[in-house]
Amino acid sequence: MADVATVAIGVVQAAGIVALAPFLTGVMRKVKARTQKRVGASVLQPYYDLAKLLKKDEVVSDQSSWVFRAAPWVMMVATVTAALFVPALLPLSPFGAVGDVLVVLGLFGLARFFTMLAGLDVASAFGGLGTSREMMMSALAEPAMFMTIFVVSLTLGGTNLSSLVGAAAQSAGFVAVPSMLFALIAFFIVILAETGKVPFDNPATHLELTMIHEAMVLEYSGKSLALVQWSQSIKQLILLALLVNLFFPAGMPPSLDAGWQVAAGAGAFVAKVALVAALVAFVETRVAKWRLFRVPDLLVMAIASSMIGVIFYYL
Amino acid sequence: MIIGDGHSVLFYLVILAFIAGALVPLAFRNSRKASVASFAPGAAGSVLTIALAASIAVSGTALEMPLPFAAAATEIEFQFYIDGMSAFFMLIIGLVTLAVSIYSIGYSSEYHEKRSIRALGFLFNLFVLSMILVVASDNVFSFLVFWEAMSLASFFLVIYEHESEGSIRAGMTYIVMTHLGTAFILGSFLAMYFQTGSLSFDSFRSPGSPMPAYIRDIVFVLALVGFGTKAGLVPMHVWLPQAHPSAPSNVSALMSAVMIKTAIYGLARVTLDFAAPSSPDSAWWGMLMVVAGSASALIGVLYAAIEKDIKRALAFSSIENIGIVILGLGLSVVFLSFGLQALAAVALLASMYHSLNHAAFKSLLFMGAGSVLFGTHTKNMEQLGGLAKKMPWTALLFLIGAIAISGLPPLNGFASEWLTMQALLSSYQVPNVALQVSISFASIAFALTAGIALATFVRMFGATFLSRPRSKEAEHAKEVPKTMIAGMSVAAGLCIVFGILPFAATGMIASSFGLDESVASFNVLTVPYSVSGIESISSMSMPAVAVMMGAAGAAIAGFVLASGSRKTARKIYSTWDCGFGELNERMEYTASSLSQPIRTVFRALYKPRMTISKDRYSDSNPYMKKSMRVESETKDVFEDRLYAPAVKTAVGFFDRVRRIQTGKVNAYLLYVMIALALLLLLARVMP
Structure with missing residues (x-):
C-alpha cells in the first residue's frame, strides 16, 4: 500500500485543496461580478470572511439539539476526507487503493445528510423549506452523478481515481469519445446542482423563493458558519478538479518522474480549473434561476445524457 | 466433512433454549416475571445460535443430523443439515434475536397488565425457533412444516393487538398472501420431486439424471414467486407494509430484519444450490x-x-x-x-x-x-x-x-x-x-x-x-x-x-x-x-x-482551536423569526410537507389527490372564508390497480359458485346422485 512519500504527497495535496478552495470561490464571485458589470469584492474576500468568522461568538438556536452543533464538523470532516482521495495538482490519487470515486460520492452524501438535518433542527420554516427542496434535488442529483461515474468508469476503467486519471492522461488531450461527451454534459449539470449554482439555487440571495442551501444553514454563525462555508468551497473545488482531470487531461504529465513535467502539469491544472470556474460563473450570469419544479427536468436530462453515454459505449 | 458431537449438542441446546423460552413463561402470572422468563432464554438461545452458526461458517464444515426419534427410511421425517449457507442465515437470525430479546424485556412492559405477556413470549420464541429450523431443514417435509410454523406464529403476533380493526385486516392479508406464496414454493419443490422421486434436499442437489431445462425453468419461476411473496418483492409486496407495522415493534424488527431473509435463503438455495x-x-x-x-x-x-x-x-x-x-x-x-x-x-x-x-x-x-x-x-x-x-x-x-x-x-x-x-x-x-x-x-x-x-x-x-x-x-x-x-x-x-x-x-x-x-x-x-x-x-x-x-x-479541530486568537462564546437564543415573534410548532415543516416536492416529482406513481373545501361567509364573496380544510391522499397503485380487481373477480366468482348451495336437502341429494352417476360412468369408460 501507500508508502511514506505517497502519504506525504496525499496530505500535501489535500492541504492544498483545502487552502485554495476559498480562493476559487473568490475568483468565481469576481468573474460573476465582472460579467454583471460590477466591481465585486476582492478575490481574497472568502479568506477574510473565514478569518473573521473563526473569531466571532456564536449564536445557537434554543430549539436545536446536538445534531445542529455537530453538523458543520461532519460536513467539514467529510469534505476534507474526500479531498484526500481526489487527484488535483498531481494526476495521482495517493490513497487510491483505500478509497475510490464512490467513496468521494459517499462522503459528499454524508455531508449532505447532516446539512439537511441541521436545516430541520432549528425549527424554523426556512430550514424545513431548504431541507425539503434539497431532498428532491439530491434524490435526482445523486443518480445523475452516479450514472456519470458509471460512464467514466466504463470508458476509462474501474473506479480507482489514480487509474482513471492515468487512463485519461494516456489519451491525447480531450477524451473525445461519444460516451465521454455525453458524460461531460451530465457532469457539468450535476456540478451546477451540487454546488448550488444559478439554474438550481441562488446562494447570493436570502430570499425564500430562491434559496435552498442557504435556507438550511441560515441559523449558523461564528465558527460553525466558517466550517459550513469552507466545506462548501472545498466541495466545489473537488468537483471541478474531477471534471478537469477526467475530461480535460491536456497538459497532464504522463509520468511523475520528470520534475518539470509535473510542475507544468500542476500549472496546467490551475489554468484549467480557473477556466472552468470562469465558465460556471459566466453561465450563472447568463441563465436565470429556474422555477423549482422545472429543476428536475434538467437533472433528468443529465441522467438521460449519461444513459446515452452508456449506450454509446456498449454499441 | 461432517462433524457431529460438539455442534450437534449445541444445536440441541439452541432448540431447548427457545422451547424453554416458549414454555417457562406460561407458568408465571406476573407479567414482569413472564417477560424475563421468556426473553432471557431467548437471548441465551441466540447466543448459542451465534456460536453454532459462526463456528460452522468459519470452519466450513457442515452438520448433518436427523432427530433421534425420526423413523428411518421415510420421506416424512425431520431432517437437518447445516452447511455454510444455512449457517450464515442462522447467524443473521441469532444476531438480531440477541438484540431484540434484550430489547423486548423492557419493551414488553408496555403491555404489562394489559395483555398476555405469556402469549407474547410463547409466540416470540416459537417464531424464532421455527425460523432457525427452516434454514436448518434438509428435506421438503421439515422445511414446509417449519415454514408454516413460522408463518402462523408471525400471523398471531401480527394480530397481537387484536382490538384494532387495522391489525385484523393486516393479519388477514398477510395470512392469505403468505399461503399463496407457500403454494408456489410447494409447487417448486414438487416439480423437483417429480424429477428426482425423492423429497430430500440431497437428491435435489445431485439428482440421478440432470433435470431438463424446462423443469429447471419451472422450478425457478415458482420459487421466485413463492419466496418473492415472503420477501416482499414487488408486485407481491402488498401484505408487507400492512403486516410488519401491525405487530408489536420487537416482532416488527424480527419480521423485517430476519423473517424476510428466510425467503432470501430459500431463493439462494434454489438458484445457487438445487438448480445452479x-x-x-x-x-x-x-x-x-x-x-x-x-x-x-x-x-x-x-x-x-x-x-x-x-x-x-x-x-x-x-x-x-x-x-x-x-x-x-x-x-x-x-x-x-x-x-x-x-x-x-x-x-x-x-x-x-x-x-x-x-x-x-x-x-x-x-x-x-x-x-x-x-x-x-x-x-x-x-x-x-x-x-x-x-x-x-x-x-x-x-x-x-x-x-x-x-x-x-x-x-x-x-x-x-x-x-x-x-x-x-x-x-x-x-x-x-x-x-x-x-x-x-x-x-x-x-x-x-x-x-x-x-x-x-x-x-x-x-x-x-x-x-x-x-x-x-x-x-x-x-x-x-x-x-x-x-x-x-x-x-x-x-x-x-x-x-x-x-x-x-x-x-x-x-x-x-x-x-x-x-x-x-x-x-x-x-x-x-x-x-x-x-x-x-x-x-x-x-x-x-x-x-x-x-x-x-x-486536524480540523486542531486548526480551528489554534486559529481563534481569543476564546469565543456560544450564546443560546431563539431561532430567527423575521421579526415576527413567537414561532411555534405549527409553522415548522411537517413530515408531509417535507416530502411534498418528491411527491410532486413522482406524481405519476403516487396519483396524489388533494381536496380543498372552503367554508365561505357568503357565496358572492370568494375571499372571505370562515374555514378551510385540505385533505391530500396518495394511492398505492398496486393495491388499487392489481389486487382490488383480482379480489373483486375472485369474490364475484365464488358468489356465483355459491348459488348451487341452495340449502335444500333434496338439491344436495340430487348432487350426490349426479356425482355417483358420473363416477360410475368414469369407472366404466376408463377401466
Whole structure:
C-alpha cells in the first residue's frame, strides 16, 4: 500500500485543496461580478470572511439539539476526507487503493445528510423549506452523478481515481469519445446542482423563493458558519478538479518522474480549473434561476445524457 | 466433512433454549416475571445460535443430523443439515434475536397488565425457533412444516393487538398472501420431486439424471414467486407494509430484519444450490431477478419517502432493501450463467453482505421506532418532533441506523452498496449488449433508490427527533428503560463493526458460501477491471476510510482551536423569526410537507389527490372564508390497480359458485346422485 512519500504527497495535496478552495470561490464571485458589470469584492474576500468568522461568538438556536452543533464538523470532516482521495495538482490519487470515486460520492452524501438535518433542527420554516427542496434535488442529483461515474468508469476503467486519471492522461488531450461527451454534459449539470449554482439555487440571495442551501444553514454563525462555508468551497473545488482531470487531461504529465513535467502539469491544472470556474460563473450570469419544479427536468436530462453515454459505449 | 458431537449438542441446546423460552413463561402470572422468563432464554438461545452458526461458517464444515426419534427410511421425517449457507442465515437470525430479546424485556412492559405477556413470549420464541429450523431443514417435509410454523406464529403476533380493526385486516392479508406464496414454493419443490422421486434436499442437489431445462425453468419461476411473496418483492409486496407495522415493534424488527431473509435463503438455495445456472440459457433468470429487484427497490423507497407512519415507512424501506439484495443475487446468477465465476462471487458477496447489514440496521430502526412508540404512544411522524432532547440515547442510536441504511460511510450500508455498485459496473463483461444495457437501466434505478433513501431517512429522523414537538405526547416523552437501549446498542454496534471492519462479515460470507477469498482480502474490498488495453483494480478499505476521517477531524479541530486568537462564546437564543415573534410548532415543516416536492416529482406513481373545501361567509364573496380544510391522499397503485380487481373477480366468482348451495336437502341429494352417476360412468369408460 501507500508508502511514506505517497502519504506525504496525499496530505500535501489535500492541504492544498483545502487552502485554495476559498480562493476559487473568490475568483468565481469576481468573474460573476465582472460579467454583471460590477466591481465585486476582492478575490481574497472568502479568506477574510473565514478569518473573521473563526473569531466571532456564536449564536445557537434554543430549539436545536446536538445534531445542529455537530453538523458543520461532519460536513467539514467529510469534505476534507474526500479531498484526500481526489487527484488535483498531481494526476495521482495517493490513497487510491483505500478509497475510490464512490467513496468521494459517499462522503459528499454524508455531508449532505447532516446539512439537511441541521436545516430541520432549528425549527424554523426556512430550514424545513431548504431541507425539503434539497431532498428532491439530491434524490435526482445523486443518480445523475452516479450514472456519470458509471460512464467514466466504463470508458476509462474501474473506479480507482489514480487509474482513471492515468487512463485519461494516456489519451491525447480531450477524451473525445461519444460516451465521454455525453458524460461531460451530465457532469457539468450535476456540478451546477451540487454546488448550488444559478439554474438550481441562488446562494447570493436570502430570499425564500430562491434559496435552498442557504435556507438550511441560515441559523449558523461564528465558527460553525466558517466550517459550513469552507466545506462548501472545498466541495466545489473537488468537483471541478474531477471534471478537469477526467475530461480535460491536456497538459497532464504522463509520468511523475520528470520534475518539470509535473510542475507544468500542476500549472496546467490551475489554468484549467480557473477556466472552468470562469465558465460556471459566466453561465450563472447568463441563465436565470429556474422555477423549482422545472429543476428536475434538467437533472433528468443529465441522467438521460449519461444513459446515452452508456449506450454509446456498449454499441 | 461432517462433524457431529460438539455442534450437534449445541444445536440441541439452541432448540431447548427457545422451547424453554416458549414454555417457562406460561407458568408465571406476573407479567414482569413472564417477560424475563421468556426473553432471557431467548437471548441465551441466540447466543448459542451465534456460536453454532459462526463456528460452522468459519470452519466450513457442515452438520448433518436427523432427530433421534425420526423413523428411518421415510420421506416424512425431520431432517437437518447445516452447511455454510444455512449457517450464515442462522447467524443473521441469532444476531438480531440477541438484540431484540434484550430489547423486548423492557419493551414488553408496555403491555404489562394489559395483555398476555405469556402469549407474547410463547409466540416470540416459537417464531424464532421455527425460523432457525427452516434454514436448518434438509428435506421438503421439515422445511414446509417449519415454514408454516413460522408463518402462523408471525400471523398471531401480527394480530397481537387484536382490538384494532387495522391489525385484523393486516393479519388477514398477510395470512392469505403468505399461503399463496407457500403454494408456489410447494409447487417448486414438487416439480423437483417429480424429477428426482425423492423429497430430500440431497437428491435435489445431485439428482440421478440432470433435470431438463424446462423443469429447471419451472422450478425457478415458482420459487421466485413463492419466496418473492415472503420477501416482499414487488408486485407481491402488498401484505408487507400492512403486516410488519401491525405487530408489536420487537416482532416488527424480527419480521423485517430476519423473517424476510428466510425467503432470501430459500431463493439462494434454489438458484445457487438445487438448480445452479451453468449456461447462458439461464441468464434470463438472473435478469428477471435484476428487474424485479430494482423495481422493488425503487418502488419501496418511493412509498417510504412519503409515508407518515414511521413503522410503515420502515416496512416500505424493507421492500427497498430486499430489492437491493435480490438485485445482487440476480447479477450473480447472470454472471454465473456466462461462467464469470469471479464476478458472480462479487455480486453474491454484495447481496449477502447487504442481507446481513439490512438485518442489523433495520432491526435497530424498528427498535428505535418501537422506543418512540413506547415513549410517546404514537407512530405518526406528524405528531412527533423534538425527541432528540427528550430521548437522547434513542435519538443517537436511531441516527446511527439512519446513516447506515442511507449507505453513507463509514457505516456498514455503504460497504455493501459499494460492492453492489461494483457488481453493476462489472456488467460490461457480460457478452450480450441487450443485457449490458438492461443492467445499466437497473443501475439508474439503484442510484435513484440510493438518492431517495437518503432523503427518506433525513425526513424520518428530522421529523421525529428534531425541531419542536408537534403534540403533547411528544412534548412529555421520556427516555426508554435501559434494557431497550442495551438491545438497540447491540444492533448499532453491529452496524459500526460490519462497517469499519468489513472483514468480520465478508470473510464469514466468503467461507460460508465457498467464495474466492481474494475479493475480501484483509479489510480491502477489491474488484478488478479489465477490457482491452485498460487494466485496473477498484478497491476500497473501510477501516482506512474511517481512520482518515478521524485524522481529518483531528486536524480540523486542531486548526480551528489554534486559529481563534481569543476564546469565543456560544450564546443560546431563539431561532430567527423575521421579526415576527413567537414561532411555534405549527409553522415548522411537517413530515408531509417535507416530502411534498418528491411527491410532486413522482406524481405519476403516487396519483396524489388533494381536496380543498372552503367554508365561505357568503357565496358572492370568494375571499372571505370562515374555514378551510385540505385533505391530500396518495394511492398505492398496486393495491388499487392489481389486487382490488383480482379480489373483486375472485369474490364475484365464488358468489356465483355459491348459488348451487341452495340449502335444500333434496338439491344436495340430487348432487350426490349426479356425482355417483358420473363416477360410475368414469369407472366404466376408463377401466
